[in-house]
Amino acid sequence: MGTGLHLAVALEGTGWHPVTPPDDARFTPGYWVDLVREAERGLLDFVTFEDDLGPVGRLDSVLVASRVAPLTSHIGLIPTAVSSFTEPFHLSKAIATLDYLSTGRAGVRVRGSWSNEHARHFGRRTFPETPDGVLPDAAVQDDLVDETADYVEVLRRLWDSWEDDAEIRDVATGRFIDRDKLHYIDFAGNWFSVKGPSITPRPPQGQPPVAVLSHASRIHGLARRSADLVFTTPHSVDDVRSIGAEVQGLHHFADVVVFLGADGKARVEAFEGLWSDALVFGGTAAELADFLLEWHEAGVSGFRLRPAALPDDLVAVTSELVPELQRRGVFRTAYEASTLRGHLGLPRPANRYAA
Amino acid sequence: MKQIHLAAHFPGVNNTTVWSDPRAGSHIEFSSFVHFAQTAERAKFDFFFLAEGLRLREQNGLIYDLDVVGRPDTFTVLAGLAAVTSHLGLAGTINSTFNEPFEVARQFTSLDHLSEGRAAWNVVTSWDAFTGENFRRGGYLPESQRYERAKRFLDAATALFDSWREGGAFSYRDEFFDIAGKFDLPRSPQGRPVILQAGDSDEGREFAAAKADAIFSRHATLAEGQAFYRDVKGRLAKYGRTPDQLVVLPAATFVLGDSDSEAQELAHEVRRQQVSGQTAIKFLEQLWNRDLSSYDPDGPLPEIDPVVGENTIARGRASVRQYRDPLGKAREWRELAAAKKLSIRELVIETTARQTFIGSASTVATQINELVQADASDGFILVPHVTPGGFDAFADAVVPLLQEGGVFRSEYVGSSLRDHLGVGQG
Numbered sequence: 127m128g129t130g131l132h133l134a135v136a137l138e139g140t141g142w143h144p145v146t147p148p149d150d151a152r153f154t155p156g157y158w159v160d161l162v163r164e165a166e167r168g169l170l171d172f173v174t175f176e177d178d179l180g181p182v183g184r185l186d187s188v189l190v191a192s193r194v195a196p197l198t199s200h201i202g203l204i205p206t207a208v209s210s211f212t213e214p215f216h217l218s219k220a221i222a223t224l225d226y227l228s229t230g231r232a233g234v235r236v237r238g239s240w241s242n243e244h245a246r247h248f249g250r251r252t253f254p255e256t257p258d259g260v261l262p263d264a265a266v267q268d269d270l271v272d273e274t275a276d277y278v279e280v281l282r283r284l285w286d287s288w289e290d291d292a293e294i295r296d297v298a299t300g301r302f303i304d305r306d307k308l309h310y311i312d313f314a315g316n317w318f319s320v321k322g323p324s325i326t327p328r329p330p331q332g333q334p335p336v337a338v339l340s341h342a343s344r345i346h347g348l349a350r351r352s353a354d355l356v357f358t359t360p361h362s363v364d365d366v367r368s369i370g371a372e373v374q375g376l377h378h379f380a381d382v383v384v385f386l387g388a389d390g391k392a393r394v395e396a397f398e399g400l401w402s403d404a405l406v407f408g409g410t411a412a413e414l415a416d417f418l419l420e421w422h423e424a425g426v427s428g429f430r431l432r433p434a435a436l437p438d439d440l441v442a443v444t445s446e447l448v449p450e451l452q453r454r455g456v457f458r459t460a461y462e463a464s465t466l467r468g469h470l471g472l473p474r475p476a477n478r479y480a481a
Numbered sequence: 482m483k484q485i486h487l488a489a490h491f492p493g494v495n496n497t498t499v500w501s502d503p504r505a506g507s508h509i510e511f512s513s514f515v516h517f518a519q520t521a522e523r524a525k526f527d528f529f530f531l532a533e534g535l536r537l538r539e540q541n542g543l544i545y546d547l548d549v550v551g552r553p554d555t556f557t558v559l560a561g562l563a564a565v566t567s568h569l570g571l572a573g574t575i576n577s578t579f580n581e582p583f584e585v586a587r588q589f590t591s592l593d594h595l596s597e598g599r600a601a602w603n604v605v606t607s608w609d610a611f612t613g614e615n616f617r618r619g620g621y622l623p624e625s626q627r628y629e630r631a632k633r634f635l636d637a638a639t640a641l642f643d644s645w646r647e648g649g650a651f652s653y654r655d656e657f658f659d660i661a662g663k664f665d666l667p668r669s670p671q672g673r674p675v676i677l678q679a680g681d682s683d684e685g686r687e688f689a690a691a692k693a694d695a696i697f698s699r700h701a702t703l704a705e706g707q708a709f710y711r712d713v714k715g716r717l718a719k720y721g722r723t724p725d726q727l728v729v730l731p732a733a734t735f736v737l738g739d740s741d742s743e744a745q746e747l748a749h750e751v752r753r754q755q756v757s758g759q760t761a762i763k764f765l766e767q768l769w770n771r772d773l774s775s776y777d778p779d780g781p782l783p784e785i786d787p788v789v790g791e792n793t794i795a796r797g798r799a800s801v802r803q804y805r806d807p808l809g810k811a812r813e814w815r816e817l818a819a820a821k822k823l824s825i826r827e828l829v830i831e832t833t834a835r836q837t838f839i840g841s842a843s844t845v846a847t848q849i850n851e852l853v854q855a856d857a858s859d860g861f862i863l864v865p866h867v868t869p870g871g872f873d874a875f876a877d878a879v880v881p882l883l884q885e886g887g888v889f890r891s892e893y894v895g896s897s898l899r900d901h902l903g904v905g906q907g
Contacts, residue, residue: 150667153594153666153667154594154597155563155564155594155595155596155597159564179583179584179587179665180662180663180664180665181649181662181663181665182665183649183665183666183667184665184666185591185594185595185666186556186587186588186591188556188557188560189556189557189560189588189591189592189595190560190591190595192556192557192558192560192561193560193561193563193564193595194564195561195564196511196515196561196564196565197564211581211584212584213579213580213616213617215535215615215616216554216580219553219554219557220554220556220557222553222554223553223554223557223558224557226509226510226511226553227511227557227558227561229511243662243663246660246661246662247583247660247661247662248581248583248584248660249581249658249659249660249661250581288551293550293551295500295501297501300501300547300757300759300760301546301547302500302546302547302548302549302550303544303546303550303551304546305543305544305546308537308544308550317617318616318617319614319619320614320615320616321536321614321615322615323537323544325534325535325536325537325551325552326509326551326552326553326554327509327551
């Protein structure tokens with residue numbers, strides 16, 4: 127890519143500050159369109175849309191990304207999907223379709239869940255009960271990692287289950303497709319089996335990038351097995367280096383909660399005592415640029431900034447941080463590609479089934 | 482005068498859709514959906530409609546390759562179309578067998594928010610193990626239970642749609658579902674999405690009378706339409722509903738010409754495009770339930786009889802279930818072919834649905850209006866045979882005549898699909 131670091135923003139409700147007042151605007155389409163257009167004005171690589179299966183009120187993130195896609199032109203769109211209760215067949219065609227809607231800008235973040243609160247919403251399975259904040263035992267966690275890896279494997283096989291030139295529209299022989307270029311995926315695992323092929327042809331990017339948010343070695347391993355992008359939560363340069371060693375070969379984005387502006391530090395102080403998995407930064411755009419470059423040199427390929435308040439901290443990213451990084455010559459001054467893989471410097475992959 | 486309701490069905494993966502037409506565009510690229518939906522909105526249609534099938538069709542053990550193959554994801558396309566339309570209803574087919582109520586309710590509530598009140602759900606059922614091979618739960622549902630599960634699925638989803646009354650708390654339990662917790666969304670603009678239903682069996686009609694806001698049918702002629710209309714409207718009272726709460730929309734196709742005779746000629750040509758010799762043989766195999774590839778489509782019908790029993794030749798195709806008496810139907814077709822001296826291809830062209838409306842714009846507008854005023858329907862769900870421009874002429878020529886006649890809206894009055902259909906709050 128040549129222009130240095132990659133920059134993304136994580137969109138969540140009215141922002142990442144846990145006591146941000148709830149606002150019903152986040153259930154209207156205009157709210158999301160405005161946010162993503164703002165991020166696109168800042169030439170960001172992509173936005174992510176947080177999602178879960180309750181209890182926090184959110185619109186389905188795949189649908190939000192789809193609603194925004196036709197009204198934007200360059201920025202990558204990465205919704206979040208919970209794998210534990212949903213069908214990989216449905217998600218695969220949904221992300222493929224988002225890739226068609228956005229002409230090559232779709233990705234997906236996949237997350238497992240062992241939440242019994244989620245499980246009760248579906249009524250099909252349960253997980254061992256643990257006290258709040260305590261992880262289930264290692265075997266349960268390992269199973270969930272394996273299941274999530276299977277899930278992503280099915281997404282990927284289904285995306286490849288049509289070769290790019292399968293649709294032939296051959297009037298002479300009456301054939302719409304060359305069925306030799308469609309493939310059963312015949313996936314059989316411990317948790318589900320999927321025959322294929324997809325009902326949706328191979329998406330424009332071939333394989334939309336898959337992302338995983340990881341806080342621990344076990345999930346770093348999942349990211350290595352299954353993902354193209356990993357979002358991590360280092361709190362120091364040492365963390366950046368040690369995590370970086372575990373996720374080598376992946377696009378590594380560090381998550382940072384950002385309170386930007388002259389009052390940023392003061393706003394962080396008001397936040398102290400509230401838990402955050404990711405490092406919390408408060409300060410000016412110039413201070414944030416210094417900080418990001420230090421971590422960039424330590425090995426992350428980019429950052430997924432979590433604006434504390436929306437839209438204010440997003441606008442500060444696009445109108446203050448981005449120009450600062452551009453002045454320092456480490457961020458693009460115009461989009462150089464029109465697909466998410468293009469922004470990330472990932473080539474369009476060959477199809478695993480193509481002869 | 483009754484007001485007509487019109488819906489625009491995006492051409493599907495069957496031989497109604499003529500992909501060989503030089504004007505035919507992509508069935509996957511979003512630009513096709515935008516063109517199609519914006520044409521329907523320009524024509525003030527009630528809603529856009531997407532069908533769905535969750536496994537590619539097969540015949541003789543091979544993926545069927547003569548028709549359009551491949552579709553996008555329903556919810557994703559509808560959410561995208563919400564961005565490029567402002568009034569048009571957005572209806573999607575979502576299977577109640579290979580989904581779970583929490584997820585589907587969340588998706589429809591999200592779609593209704595994101596479209597500001599334009600979401601509709603065509604509730605379909607499926608039980609076959611063939612489709613089930615693509616899903617976690619496989620093919621587990623006995624055919625006899627499919628409507629029961631669909632009803633319970635819709636009840637569970639309705640408990641979720643209505644949970645805003647209790648601050649999102651919900652609990653639903655029956656023999657198919659046992660769910661509880663918190664639904665994480667505020668009431669959507671329509672409260673509940675518009676519910677559509679397409680079953681023609683007694684069970685399907687009853688399901689629609691109890692639960693649906695609109696029903697599709699195959700009965701688009703005067704006598705059949707009136708009989709169906711009377712039947713389903715007559716079922717509403719026992720559910721405490723009035724006749725205007727269920728909109729009857731037969732499926733219909735059309736061919737327009739500058740004159741009626743030109744349209745007739747075009748219609749004949751389209752029928753030949755829809756039923757090639759190969760397609761005719763495949764169609765016959767679906768009834769005969771056996772390989773007929775050695776037969777000449779321009780020759781006579783097979784002397785051998787259909788294989789009775791489970792249809793194994795064609796899979797993933799709901800229409801084969803209509804052949805309840807294959808031996809009798811084959812006999813009927815042989816007699817028809819003998820009487821009219823028809824080849825296999827001509828027989829298939831003759832027996833499979835010809836276009837519903839054929840004529841000049843004026844003739845078609847008159848036919849549509851007469852059927853609606855005679856209570857053969859409340860309107861139609863129209864499917865053109867060319868993607869994506871198949872509605873252009875209809876929008877430009879037929880709709881203005883209906884508007885001039887005062888039987889179709891010239892502007893949208895309300896903003897929600899419930900407003901367009903006049904079916905009241907969900």
